[in-house]
Amino acid sequence: MIEVKDLHKKYGDVIALEKVSLSVQKGELFGLIGPDGAGKTTLMRILMSLLLPDTGSAIMNGLDVVADYKKVRLITGYMPGRFSLYPDLTVEENLKFFATVFGTTIEENYYLIKDIYQQIEPFKTRRAGKLSGGMKQKLALSCALIHKPEILILDEPTTGVDAVSRKEFWEMLKRLKDMGITILVSTPYMDEASLCDRIALIQQGRLMSVATPLKMTNSFPEDLWAVRTRKIYDTSKLLELIPSMLSVNSFGQVLHLVTKKGMHTAKSIIQFLSAQGEVEISVEASTATIEDVFILLMNHHKQNQ
């Protein structure tokens, strides 16, 4: 269980974390979603006792990250955002080294990493620096798990990893969660958010919303329209002129238009566009994605400033 209360952290004049409070339940897969520089890594490094908070507290399974930092390190597994195993040691040597410094052996906790490690075991004599991105992540996860942690903290584990490996990685996390391990994972990919039990949206050091992914998308407070057009750029410029428009964003070949609740129908939008000369267009009501929620909250946040 992770209990974060009123965490503050400043780097000089830059506020990295502002009044962050958060609670992650035991055995929960909790996602920290936000763009680069939002404060995800700072929060994780404070939880790992690698960084001291300015004010506020964080408790991990009853242990304070500042006062009991030595014990905290024993019960947590950490995977930093950057690959940080020894590139000049082999797969097996890396795993053995981390097992030993935690006072355990590979055999003792092998059952925990078996599923993951088996996939890279054929390459166990290969140097870690020569592994592919996906294999590196698997090795790093194995090393973070080898001392049987109660809590796992993963900083952007899927950044820079191919789509197949990403999918596999999330399946592994699901299995670890089922073993009762509490997992806090950060990601800049909004599509991965739906794979978490609960998520927190973080932006500029502030938590904007905490909920289950479904609740977050279902409680989207405005109207959302999916607009299909051939001329994405021209149409998006036109859409910005619609009265009570809140935002227009492109999602691949589709434009997401957000308008104030109850102000428009699909018909009224089509009428508006055809009056401007756009005809080859389809507009339909759509359900929001996490990204839509994020953008909406971000705009609110900006307006409040």
Next chain:
Amino acid sequence: MRTLFYVLQKEFTQVFRNKSMLPIIFVMPLVQMLILVFAATNELRQVDLAIVDYDHSYSSREMIAGITGNPFFKVQQNPDNSQDAEALLMQNKIDLALIIPRHFDKNLIINKSAEVQVLVDAINGNAAQLSLGYLSSVIGSYSQKVLVNPIKPEYRQTKNIIIKPSYWFNPQLNYKYYMAPGILVVLITVVGMLLGGMNLVREKELGTIEQINVTPLKKWQFIAGKLLPFLVIGLFDLAFGLLVARIAFNIPVRGSLILLFSLASVYLVLVLSWGLFISTISDTQQQATFVSFFSLIVFIMMSGLFTPVESMPDWAQKLDFINPLFYFVKIMRSVLLKGSNFADIFNEFAALSAFAVSMFGLAIFRYRKTS
């Protein structure tokens, strides 16, 4: 203990997997010993000079013959006047000009004394001193000869004091004996400081230190893992360098080798801790290299390796009290050349030990697992 063993095993594995490590361990001592010892010499090989003889007398020719007969001096030209000699000096064609004035012979016979003028290119002050010294002694021995074989018997001087120097510990004044122990000190200092220091900062660059910091690994275990492999390499390089010096220059080993290597271990702990300290305050290998090189050059230049400490200004001599190289260069020379025993160099040992302990403490203190 098991943890420390594994940490050491990991460090040794990494050191020997590093492709540039073996050349550094073997080539560096060879290059340093075989090239630097020869290059860093103060001995004079040849002095180019010009002689202007305004006198053209028996005495002046006699003296010039004495100079040209000396293998150190090579008379390049015999210009007619001193202006030409000065011009040659300006053009870097000669190092030294000897001007024998008119009436040299006459003054010598009548006044019992005569003067000559010597112009020296003193850009290299050391070489200028030496060549002037050689020339003076050649002229001196000529004047001795004039006195011993006087042209007229009444010039004979009855008393003559002849100094017969006896050079202890290095009777032939072999410059290599003096330089080789010092170069050995530079060798193990560079190995210890750069290799040891780089190793820790490399973990910072790779980000592996993040992963290490969240393990229950103790600070001292981590630092010991960074220190011991390079202590072993440093001692090995000292042995290898000493062997090269023994074979190439037949350098004497008069003191106890056990004493020498024990003191070298203390010194290496100091140097390694110093390198580690620099790397704890640096973020990249580049920064660490720069700071290491800077301190290394200051310490080497002030250590008395190339220039005697006694000729440095008072404040510089005082500053040398905190220069570890100063102590270890002294220890090396004393043990190898003089055969000093432990009691003789106890003061240097005490100073080095005190520095080693405090520097090691500082490195451990400065290495934090939290930022």
